[in-house]
Amino acid sequence: MNASDQDDYVRRGQILLSDSGSKFEIGEKLGSGAFGQVYQSRYTKKNGTEDGIVAVKLVKYEEGEDADVQREREILNLCAPVENVITLKKAFTFILDEQHFMLFAFEKYGLSLESMLKDRIINVPNTLKVGYIVLGIFEHLQKLGIVFRDLHPGQLLFCSDLVHMKLTDFGMAQQAKRNKNTTKEANTYVYAFDAASVAFLLVCCRTDAKVMDKPELTTSAFVNELRGVKDTLLQNNMMFAYEFVDELTRQMRGNLSYAKLQRALSAGLVTFDPDDKFILTDSVPSMLA
Structure with a gap:
């Protein structure tokens, strides 16, 4: 139960x-x-x-x-x-x-991203920073051989002053197994699910789609789902994430590089600096300040 x-x-x-x-x-x-x-x-x-x-x-x-x-x-x-x-x-x-x-x-940490997104969206720099941080976390998990498998806004918690955001709840996480396909295009761990889920997280930050769909654990399914994400980006004025989703789609059939994904995401906004703090605006609850 x-x-x-x-x-x-x-x-x-x-x-x-x-x-x-x-x-x-x-x-x-x-x-x-x-x-x-x-x-x-x-x-x-x-x-x-x-x-x-x-x-x-x-x-x-x-x-x-x-x-x-x-x-x-x-x-x-x-x-x-x-x-x-x-x-x-x-x-x-x-x-x-x-x-x-x-x-x-x-x-003990503060409010979740899910709480921050209740009846609101967050601005573009904050959306990029959320995605950038999660990609960095997943890069470290990849080195440890861990697949998270359950990314959604409720799993991301903020400290009281918005300096830090942390990932929580590893109940669905698993030790990754090597892909049985040993071709050059697939000689990596099965991390595509985690990487693809970041694209859905960005959509959650900027639209009213607060529940993230979970694509099937097959490469073709990931690619098809990401095509749908690109349509959503176009419909919701989210072109800043277009290059990131393009790079993610290219990597689905090859070696996954979170560093390249971070660069592609950063390129979505000329003024974005990963070292900047989260920006406090009307879209961010004042109680987090």
């Missing part, structure tokens, strides 16, 4: 303890998804030192069927050195009311 359709796993004020003695005092519920529920929590280390407020994700699993949650923990540990990936502070399993859970404690 989808975690968002279930009753709250825990209540406000409830204390969860790890075997090592770490303590988490549950606060307000922040949200839920297909695989877990997320709560604000006060984290106290085993030595009694308070480590502030964290976001606790609780994932329920059946006894003896913890492969998925263990895979997520392993991937998050691999991603620890990657800039702009949410930091995992603690993870452990526990039993509550005869139910098995994995607790993931993450650094």
Whole structure:
């Protein structure tokens, strides 16, 4: 059953303890998804030192069927050195009311891109910066052999001053397998899904298409979906992303280069500088300032 359709796993004020003695005092519920529920929590280390407020994700699993949650923990540990990936502070399993859970404690961040896009779009420089940062994250994941597989605006969180944006929720992520086709055009890992999803993310930032379609995991399907994206760009005055989508389409049948994709995206606006901060405008919620 989808975690968002279930009753709250825990209540406000409830204390969860790890075997090592770490303590988490549950606060307000922040949200839920297909695989877990997320709560604000006060984290106290085993030595009694308070480590502030964290976001606790609780994932329920059946006894003896913890492969998925263990895979997520392993991937998050691999991603620890990657800039702009949410930091995992603690993870452990526990039993509550005869139910098995994995607790993931993450650094607490602010609003999601999905929240920022509610009834609004964001400006072109901010859209380019969102895409540029995600491409950089995916380049690092590619080096680690990780495919994210679940990019959408709800997975991108901003700090309070808009200096940083981070990727969260690796519940769908997997270790990539090498493509069985060993020809020159296909001798790479299967990362096309992640790369193509960035094009859909850009569309989400500038149109009312707030839910991103997920193309099939075949090269021909990616190319067909990207043709549709180009039509959307034309219809919504998004020519700044046209060169990026063209470059992405060319790479679908060859070696994927996130560095080339970043250059193509940057070329969409002469004044775009990846080192600039996000711009605060009427399209960006003032509470993030």
